[in-house]
Amino acid sequence: MAETTGPLQPTQDGTDAVPAAKGVGTRTDRTKAIFLGPAAIWVLAFTIFPLLYAGPRKMASFRYGKINQFVGLGNFARLFRDSNLHTALRVTLVFVVSTVALEMILGFALALLLNREIRGKNTLRAIMTLPLFATPVAMGYLGITMYYEQNGPINSLIRALGGDIVPWLSNPFWALVAVIIVDLWQWTPFVFLVSIAALQGLPLDLYEAAQVDGASGFDLFRYVTLPLMLPTLWLILLLRLVEAFKVFDVPISLTLGGPGRATEVYSLFTYRTALRFFNHGYAAAQGFLLLFIVMLMVSLLFGRIREIYE
Amino acid sequence: MREKSIPIAGRVVLVIAIICMLLWVLFPFYWAFLNSIKKPAETFEPTWVPFLQFQPTLEHWRSELAIPETRRALLNSTIISIGAATLAVVLGTLAAYALARFQFNRPQNGTLTTWFLSQRVLPPVVFVIPFFLLMRQLKLLDSVWSLVLLNATFTLPFPVIILSQMFRELPKELEEAALVDGATRFQSFFRVALPLVVPGLVATWIICMAFSWNEFLFALTLTSQSAIPMPVIIAGAEHTRGVQFWYVGVRVLLTMLPPVILALLAQRYIVRGLTLGAVKG
Incomplete structure (x- = not known):
């Protein structure tokens, strides 16, 4: 019974009037299930199930118009070649x-x-949120006009x-720079907004104490601000890394991955393998490789992040 | 904040930084707007002020909005974003309340939270084929409902994480009082807890809506004609006559304005939302 009492019931010895009045055990379990169940089932149905459903196909050389043949780990071996x-x-x-570093x-x-x-200050913050919600595809498409070589506003x-x-979209190097700049436009405000929110939540008395002790401006930053901001910075780093690996919308709308393959990011490549070459x-094998890379990165950073969420 | 008087030089740097920042952030929007109200021949001229330097026209807005595909896409996007956000918030709020108020043992609350969070870590491209096959099986290809389902799935972490923290911040005593007075758990949830988190609920709904509106990869792979939403319309705009700056301007603004305006409404909760609750804005 102690296991089934929620945190609302302060004691674990069953003296609390509330669970007793509700018929204890099974009743609370059912309540819990009704609250959490729908979301949990939903996630299982729409993320885990489709993956399992498509699972067998990553082992097969599954192509429309061709006879299915089981190629075992062949698709994975191909990743290395x-x-x-x-x-x-x-x-x-x-x-x-x-992008993440800049x-x-x-x-x-x-x-x-x-x-x-x-x-x-509030107006400034409001304006800085605009890029975060601007449709990325629209930004890529608008970028075509902004990066226009002859008489475009940037040139x-x-x-x-x-x-x-600058030959923005026709030169392999500059095309990648162009994609990077769009991402900078969109996500630098995110780092700014989160950082400033965290900075304003820092305890002022620490600064006063440090100033009384004669700390100079840089010392304040080095020994007070930075250590206090570190958890937030780790969190931003993780969130940005995860999102940056998903990049797809801007390259496909701004450069179509070109010129050549200069801006063909991973998601775009996999997308083409799946839906251009069927x-x-x-493509499923590629997807799993990306999943593996992202998971590896997240778990390396996860120790830090867990501290933040707990 | 820390020091009262900033030296003049510092203030100049500050003002210049702010101006640069504002120009950098706002210019693309203004550029799109400018092109959308210029006559085709004028788009290459370096004129920046309507009425003074050129005569603005609403002709492109009218002709773009007269295209049935565009109207349909706007309608589809509206259905998808409202549907997905509502589903995500309903499911997410219930789960958030469970995570905030109940003790789970197998698996524990922390693990469950991480599991919900992980939905935003997964690269969507991994799901392109699984969803395509699943939706084909369900006969939901080229249907707005498939996108409602998927966007609800991928925005679910926002309500779960944001609202579970809000529920935790509510004083427990209020609900305990209700429970002692004989209210069921559901009554105390609906009558006591839920009304207190309404502002957060609305903000989360708005964030989910904006994300669903902007979603592109699944919209591209799962629609072919009747269910196409705005982001796909914009990406599919053909370049057969070269880039038509004026239509680019109209389409970009039509696509971007709804989520951007929504974001301004949810302003107070944006930071909390986008850091999945880890930083209070």
């Missing part, structure tokens, strides 16, 4: 590392800079500042 896949992995890694540095720096009483600005025209078995 496919140079296009390796290109996609490399592009994704470059994208993930550069967003964290820029966003946190801005938050530190603006962490003071400013007129219109016009560069030329006005005395620079040369190689479902191989």
Whole structure:
């Protein structure tokens, strides 16, 4: 019975009037199940079940119009030989590392800079939330017009500042930079908003104490702000890493993965394997590799994160 | 915040930083708006102020909104986002209350929470084929309902995590009093706890709606004609006549404005929502 009493009932010895009045044990179990059950069943039905349902196919060379044959681990072996896949992995890694690093540095720096009483602070924050909710596909599509080589606004600005025209979408290097910039536009505000929210929640008395002890501005940052902000920064890092690995919308709408395969990120590559070349078995194997990479990363960071959520 | 008077040089840096930030964030929206009200021939001219530098026109808005596919897509997107958000919030609120108020043993509360959180960690592309096959089996391909189901699934972590923290912050005494007075658990949930978290509930609903509206990968793979929502319309806009800046402007704004405006309404809860409850905004 002690197991079934919720935290609402303060004692575990059954003296509490509430569970007794409700008929104890089975009744509470049923209540719990009614509250948690629907969501749990829902998640099982729409994430675990489809994966199991499609599971056998990753073992088969499943292709429409071809006879199914069981290829065992062949699809997994192919992952190691496919140079296009390796290109996609490399592009994704470059994208993930550069966007996450730049967003964290820029966003946190801005938050530190603006962490003071400013007129219109709330308006500023409201404006910073706009990019977070702007439809990514729409941003990619709008990007085509903004990165336009002749007379597009970005190149016009560069030329006005005395620079040369940048071949944004036609040069492999610059195309990836263009995709990265869209991501920076969209997600630097996220780092900024979370950082500034956390900064404003820091205990002021610690700063006063440190100032009384004669700490200078940089010391305050190095020995007070940074250690206190570290859990938040870890959390932002994890959330951004996870999201960055999912990138799909902007590359497919802005560059279609091109020129060549210069911006063909992992999700886009897998999407094409599945729905352009209808190689479902191989695409499923690719999906599992990505899942493995993300899970590995999350579990490496998870120790830190658990501390934050608990 | 810390120091009262900032030196002049510091203040100048601050003002410049703020101006740059605002320009950087707002320019794409203004650029889209500008193009949407310019005549085709004017889109390449460096004019920035309507009425003063050029005569604005609503012609492109009218013709875009007259296209049946666009209207249909707007309707589909509305159904998908409202449906998915409502489902996610209903399921999520119940689960959130369970996680906040009951003690689970096998598996424990922490594990359950992590499990719900993990839905946002999974890369969606992993699910493209499983969902395609499942929806084909259910005869739900090219149906808005398949997208309602999927978006509800992928936005479910928001209500679960955000609301379980809100329920935990409510004083237990209120509900205990109700239970002692003979209310059932359901009555104390509906009459006491739920009304107190309504603002959070609405904000979570808005966040779920915006995310469902913006979702693209499943919308692209599971729809082919009648269920196509806005993000797919925009990505499918053909470039046969080159990029038509004016239509790009209209479509981009039509797609982006609903979630962006919704986000402004949920402003207070955004940080909490996007960090899955770990940081209070």
